Amino acid sequence: MTAELIDGKAIAQALRRRIAERVHALQERGVVPTLAVVLVGEDPASQVYVRNKVAACAEVGIRSRKYEFPADVTVERLLACIDALNGDAEVDGILVQLPLPPHIDETLVLERIAVAKDVDGFHAENVGRLVQGRECFWPCTPHGVMQLLAWEGIEPQGMDAVVVGRSNIVGKPMALMLLNAGATVTVAHSRTRELAAHTRRADLLVVAVGKPEFITAEMVKPGAVVIDVGINRLPDGRLVGDVAAEVREVASRITPVPGGVGPMTIAMLLENTLLAAQRRRGTAP
Numbered sequence: 001m002t003a004e005l006i007d008g009k010a011i012a013q014a015l016r017r018r019i020a021e022r023v024h025a026l027q028e029r030g031v032v033p034t035l036a037v038v039l040v041g042e043d044p045a046s047q048v049y050v051r052n053k054v055a056a057c058a059e060v061g062i063r064s065r066k067y068e069f070p071a072d073v074t075v076e077r078l079l080a081c082i083d084a085l086n087g088d089a090e091v092d093g094i095l096v097q098l099p100l101p102p103h104i105d106e107t108l109v110l111e112r113i114a115v116a117k118d119v120d121g122f123h124a125e126n127v128g129r130l131v132q133g134r135e136c137f138w139p140c141t142p143h144g145v146m147q148l149l150a151w152e153g154i155e156p157q158g159m160d161a162v163v164v165g166r167s168n169i170v171g172k173p174m175a176l177m178l179l180n181a182g183a184t185v186t187v188a189h190s191r192t193r194e195l196a197a198h199t200r201r202a203d204l205l206v207v208a209v210g211k212p213e214f215i216t217a218e219m220v221k222p223g224a225v226v227i228d229v230g231i232n233r234l235p236d237g238r239l240v241g242d243v244a245a246e247v248r249e250v251a252s253r254i255t256p257v258p259g260g261v262g263p264m265t266i267a268m269l270l271e272n273t274l275l276a277a278q279r280r281r282g283t284a285p
């Protein structure tokens with residue numbers, strides 16, 4: 001079997017067109033959805049991501065503002081910036097690009113963001129709402145994966161799903177979304193024994209580890225749907241996921257890297273910012 005590629009880039013583009021229509025409808029009522037992006041330090045990868053986010057906002061008619069701080073910024077200055085954005089009626093969404101420098105307590109900063117503006121969905125109140133299956137902002141990357149599955153007509157209900165990785169930004173919220181959608185979910189991580197015994201049972205395998213070619217063909221059940229969240233930059237400059245190329249000979253469908261989950265993450269940031277604008281300004285459908 002050779003897996004069919006799930007074209008996240010094309011699906012994200014289609015979603016952005018729909019988002020743009022909804023943004024324009026809001027603009028006709030005098031509302032311009034606005035995202036504030038906070039960037040700390042000079043990490044080149046973070047700068048590229050932020051530039052891509054700002055460009056994606058512009059494409060759909062979302063206004064964005066960039067707040068840049070040096071790597072040695074004090075936590076007090078960052079918190080003051082977030083307080084100002086929380087109090088700014090024009091700002092609908094606030095995103096603090098991660099990772100933050102080691103001397104900054106990430107949790108302290110993320111918890112300062114007003115829950116109604118937390119378009120990344122990292123605030124503990126949003127996470128708690130996700131656990132309970134209530135309305136909240138869904139973290140963009142797993143949200144993007146759920147949209148990919150829906151677009152592909154893959155219904156998680158009843159599936160044996162295995163998520164490899166348990167980070168707060170990808171693995172854990174991914175597992176919760178799949179659980180809420182009715183999948184039987186296993187979450188594996190670096191302490192898991194017999195990882196392959198778990199992954200081989202998966203009808204749906206989501207991999208968010210951060211290690212190139214980590215998942216090999218013998219770890220995958222024939223016919224499985226494989227979602228590769230990993231983004232790894234190799235020394236030769238190539239961008240690869242966490243799943244080895246040979247898995248394409250085993251899986252039924254698989255996301256490529258680049259062009260899979262990454263573009264969906266950006267599309268979901270736009271979706272969440274639009275939702276924040278609709279909710280905050282009382283125009284939610």
Ligand SMILES: NC(=O)C1=CN([C@@H]2O[C@H](COP(=O)(O)OP(=O)(O)OC[C@H]3O[C@@H](n4cnc5c(N)ncnc54)[C@H](OP(=O)(O)O)[C@@H]3O)[C@@H](O)[C@H]2O)C=CC1
Binds near residue numbers: 211265
């Ligand atoms: N496409 C996109 O939009 C995005 C892609 N990414 C990419 O996804 C990947 C994961 O990101 P993130 O979740 O932030 O990464 P983290 O480093 O925060 O988490 C990695 C997870 O993988 C687990 N892990 C590490 N080694 C092993 C192993 N040998 N066996 C099993 N599990 C292991 C860790 O386990 P433990 O908890 O025990 O340490 C941890 O839970 C990265 O490549 C990142 O660049 C991230 C965000 C968005």
Ligand SMILES: Nc1nc(=O)c2c([nH]1)NC[C@@H]1CN(c3ccc(C(=O)N[C@@H](CCC(=O)O)C(=O)O)cc3)C=[N+]21
Binds near residue numbers: 049052099120257260
């Ligand atoms: N507060 C916060 N929110 C995030 O959502 C967040 C973050 N911090 N820090 C970093 C990670 C990583 N992340 C990606 C987003 C898009 C692509 C993406 O578009 N990737 C393209 C390739 C881009 C390239 O060529 O480098 C693709 O996969 O096709 C990748 C990774 C969001 N993150």
Ligand SMILES: [Mg+2]
Binds near residue numbers: 167
């Ligand atoms: Mg991390």
